[in-house]
Amino acid sequence: MAEGVVSEAAAALVELRDATKSYGAVRALRDGNLALRPGEVRALVGENGAGKSTLVKVLGGVVRRDSGDMLVDGQSVDFHSPHDARDAGIAVIYQEPTLFPDLSIAENVVMGYHPLGSFKRIDRGAMNGQVQGLLDRLGVKLDPERPVRGLSIADQQIVEIAKALSFDARVLIMDEPTAALSGAEVERLFAVVRTLREHGAAVLFISHRLEEVFTICDTVTVMRDGAVVQDARIADMTPDEMVRRMVGRELSTLFPKQDTAIGAPVLKVHRLTCEGVFVDISFSVHAGEIVALAGLVGAGRSEVARAIFGIDKPDAGHVEIDGRRLPAGKPLTAMRAGIGFVPEDRRQQGLVMDLSIARNATMTRMRALSRLGIIGSGAENRLAREWATRLRLKFHRLENPVRFLSGGNQQKVVLAKWLATEPKVLILDEPTRGIDVGTKAEVHRLMSELASHGLAVLMISSELPEVLGMADRVLVMHEGRLTAELSRADADEESVIRAATGHVGEVAA
Amino acid sequence: MNVEATPAPGPAVGEGAGARRLTEWVFRVRELGIIAALALLIAVTAILEPRFIESDSLRNLALNASIFAILAAGQTLVIITRNVDLSVGSVLGLSAFLAGDLLSGNQDLALPVVFVLGIALGAACGLLNGVLVTWGRVPALVVTLGTLYAFRGIAFLWTDGRQVNAETLPDAFLNLGTDSVLGVPFLVLIALVVVLAVGQWLRDYRAGRELYAIGSNPEGARLAGVRSDRRVLSAFVLAGALAGLGGVLFTARFGTVDATAGTGYELTVIAAAVVGGVAIFGGTGSVYGAALGALLLGTITSSLIVLRVEAFWQQASIGALLLLAIALDRFVGLRVDAALRRRSSRRAA
Structure with missing residues (x-):
């Protein structure tokens, strides 16, 4: 599937071969092929839902692949938790916030790996000093002892980056690290990435900003619909070509x-x-x-x-x-x-999963259907049946809870609920x-x-x-x-x- | 609490020094506030009824609070991880009856053995709670509500209507509940050691800090490589073990034990932790605060008894204090949040 594979003499620090991962019936990742070699900064690009984050989670030990191989230094490995990935020298900056708002910046950075003093007690001085060093390296003025609560998104991102840099990671994976950063902060992050590259680390860089990809990366892996579709040198690519490969269908x-x-x-x-x-x-x-x-x-x-x-x-x-x-x-x-509003998450925001189809579909009309505050089930069912027919809803009985419906039919119930308000x-x-x-x-x-x-x-x-x-x-x-x-x-x-x-x-x- | 020497803020320390001082101040104020409330309460009661501050009376105050402080220390460990242990009262009951039953059956049994067995029984109960919560993925509220009744039921089956009386217990054991070392009751000494040890563990050890991380952001803790299940399990085991210790001490102090020992303690203990500033949603709070909370609740009860206030008002005043503490926390928390955000945005600007 992959074209124009970069041939490198060095052995890969970490490699995925034909990895797959499904969530229920959805195949989030197939043909997961990716190798990170020492001194390489590799971009991972693709549309939303192309499978980038799933691939990152497999590498980070957050989810386990269903099939395929993962190799670290050529040895087959199996990560059971993020802890195992970290022990293998893989640091990951995830897209979702992973910080502890109640704890200090320093503790957030070193959590679980605090520097220890006598009697295995945490050496707070060393901890704060170490984190201050990291923050200085990233060029931000933040006090390591202040709590994370109340930090701006950009500063939280900096703390995430400091966390990933806090141990001598041989592989650094960054899932959209620059999304909230200013130009100067991005520059400083790139300086750090270049230093890591010189020291022989491998970096996997996920970004939607193509100009960043072309600035900092040596190689690129393009994903589309859950599969890796291209592996190439950045020098051999143009932004136009990259976009075409991402979209492709x-x-x-x-x-x-x-x-x-x-x-x-x-x-x-x-x-x-x-x-x-x-x-x-x-x-x-x-x-x-x-x-x-x-x-x-x-x-x-x-x-x-x-x-x-x-x-x-x-x-x-x-x-x-x-x-x-x-x-x-x-x-x-x-x-x-x-205005009618059909929210993104129908299970959480659009429906009451345990209530009946009829009750859900007529929820927005409750007041009109009720007499003296009591909802007549006859009127409710009549209205619901009307909409069920118009929307071609597939159901057994209107009294059944909506959670037994398929996703598509659930969405129709949400639509009915809003359309009933005209x-x-x-x-x-x-x-x-x-x-x-x-x-x-x-x-x-x-x-x-x-x-x-x-x-x-x-x-x-x-x-x-x-x-x-x-x-x-x-x-x-x-x-x-x-x-x-x-x-x-x-x-x-x-x-x-x-x-x-x-x-x-x-x-x- | 944090009386370590802080290095002078260097040039690299920008806005944050102020933010840090602010939050440190809030935490200190929290514990100092309880101490101030305690002092006020004792002073007012003493003015109305001078006998309240006779040494016997104060000694009783400390003795009454000791067992609760030990339980509150254990409860704090669990609450910090965003869980709760409702079964501690029942665990205490089981362990109290075990200690009484063993000693009245065999007067010569070495006391350390009794303590070890009581603590082990408590730890086993805690292990059951922890396993159900971590492996079973059942919410702690439900699990420990279940074991609250289950453990109590076992106690009723086991005692079969019997009661252990002080006369059947060896004097050496009962003396533990009354003896003093250098004027400090032995029981209080044990409570102090437990509270300090747990407090230091939470403050200065990786495992302790990981409990805070888990409570502050469970998913984040997992992604940071924290072995959350193991840590939560250990928190429940420790809470159980401390309830077990509390049970043995209960028997030593009161001498009379039946199947109902420790009934309702769980709510007092949780109230003590909350009044002491342990956030019920995890992530913040200290064992010292919880122990002070236990002392404050105990003192309120005693002072209202001394002032011959009706029992109803005793309950109501504890409830009011709880609401006040929660309201105060919320208010101060919002103010601190806003202040921290302001400082950040100034930096960004």
């Missing part, structure tokens, strides 16, 4: 959006800002239109949706429905004004995540049909084919800002990825 014809007459603007978002999360977001969605909000995970898309619906209160800006301004931070008012605007956050292909097409058909009846749809999606197939217009966010607005004609995989990775304007769309 044919645009399927699975997602047709019917052409619909676009009406008047329904939802208007005006200069919405939430400090540190997203800045100055303005756009509008018209009746009959599907607008996709694309971008990488963490770009702030879900947060924008939450602010529009009033779950979070923005610091500045406002939202209008049909020209009427909504009060900030009031979901109930937003609902009454005609919204003017429907916000869908990752509407087809974790749904099988057949039902996916069903959900897309529904979205298209709803739009044709004049509903304004705002869809957040990390799946490019879905974005390109469904959207009349594509808005792209990068690190909390809108970086592009692309019409259906202008939007293609490259232009969206470029904007999502902050490469606007380098290539004419």
Whole structure:
């Protein structure tokens, strides 16, 4: 599968051969082939969900591979915990925060490996001195004795980096270490990485910022759909080529959006800002239109949706429905004004898993269905049955708990719940995540049909084919800002990825 | 507590020195606050009823708090890891009856053997709790609620309605509950040693610090290579062992033991820890605070008895104190958070 393998004389410090990992029915990693040699800085690139993080977790001992081999110094090994990986000299900076807010920076860095004095007591002086040294090396003025609680995201990232550098790691794996760092801080991190390289360590660097990849890396591994698809020298690659390899697939014809007459603007978002999360977001969605909000995970898309619906209160800006301004931070008012919101995590936020299909589907209409505060089950079932038929829901009995439904059918129940309120605007956050292909097409058909009846749809999606197939217009966010607005004609995989990775304007769309 | 010499802040130390001082100050204030409350309480009670500060009375205060302080030390270990042990009262009951039964059956049994067996029984109970929590992946609240009843049930089966009386116990053993060394009751001395030892272990040893890490961010601890299951298990075993020790001391102090010994202690002990600043969601707090909390709760009860306040008010006042402590923690915590954030953003600016 891999092409143009770099041949190096040196033996790999760590190597994965044909590693696979599945979560239930989802194959998160297949053909996991990767070798890190002394003095090598290797980039690992790919779209969201391409399997990068799974590969990192396998290397870090967080998850165990289902099959394939892992070798350290040519010896076959099996990591049972992150502890084993660390003992093998592998340091990992994970994407998710792993710090202890109640403890000092110094303790966070050396946890479990505190320098010891007499009677195996922790030598606090040595510990603080050691961590101060690391922080100086990274060029940040932070007091090692202050608690981590209250640190900015960038400073927390620095502590994570210090943690990974705190022992003589031969292999350093960094999953998006620069996401929150400033230019100067990134420069200093790179200086440290170069020093490590000179000392014969291997570095695996994951970043969505391609310019960083080209600045610091020697080799690159490209992943797509859970598999490693290319292994090459950076010198032999161009950014364009890399993006093409990351995207690579044919645009399927699975997602047709019917052409619909676009009406008047329904939802208007005006200069919405939430400090540190997203800045100055303005756009509008018209009746009959599907607008996709694309971008990488963490770009702030879900947060924008939450602010529009009033779950979070923005610091500045406002939202209008049909020209009427909504009060900030009031979901109930937003609902009454005609916004429906299908959240990203339907199990946690969209449904009450143990309640019946009927009760879930009619939850937003409880007040209308009740007489003197008592909900009539007849009225409830009638309404639920109506929606079940319209959405082609597959179920045994309306009284069964929703947790017995498949993911796709659960999503239909969430949709029914919101459609029952007869919204003017429907916000869908990752509407087809974790749904099988057949039902996916069903959900897309529904979205298209709803739009044709004049509903304004705002869809957040990390799946490019879905974005390109469904959207009349594509808005792209990068690190909390809108970086592009692309019409259906202008939007293609490259232009969206470029904007999502902050490469606007380098290539004419 | 942290009276070690801090190196003078060098030029490299920027904003943080202030942030550090702030948090250190909060922790000290927490423990000093309890001491101040204690002093105030004793002073007020003494004014109203001077006999309260006679040496016998103060001695009783310390004796009453000792067993609770030992249990609170164990409870702190568990709570710091974001777990809880509700079974300590029942474990104490089992161990107390074991000690009484052994000694009344054999007057010549060496006392260290009794202590070792009592502690071992407690540790075994703790091991069961810990295994169910770590391997069984059952929440500690549920596990220890179950074992609270189960251990108590075993005690009832075992005692079969019997009661151990002081007359049947050897004098050497009962003297442990009353004797003093240099004016300090033996029981208080044991409690002090336990609290200091556990406190130092939590403060200065890797295993102790890992307990804080687990409670502060369980997933983070796992990713940092902390062997969380092993640590949580050891916290439960230690808490059980200390409850076992408490049981033996209970018998030595009171002489009379039946199946109900230690009933309801678990709530007093958890209250003591919370009043002493141990966060119920883990990650912060010290054994010293918990022990002071035990002393404060004991003193309140005694002072209300001395002042002949009705039993209802005793319960209510402990409840009020708990709510006050939690409200205060929350308030101070929010203020500290905000202050720490302000300092960070100033740095970034």
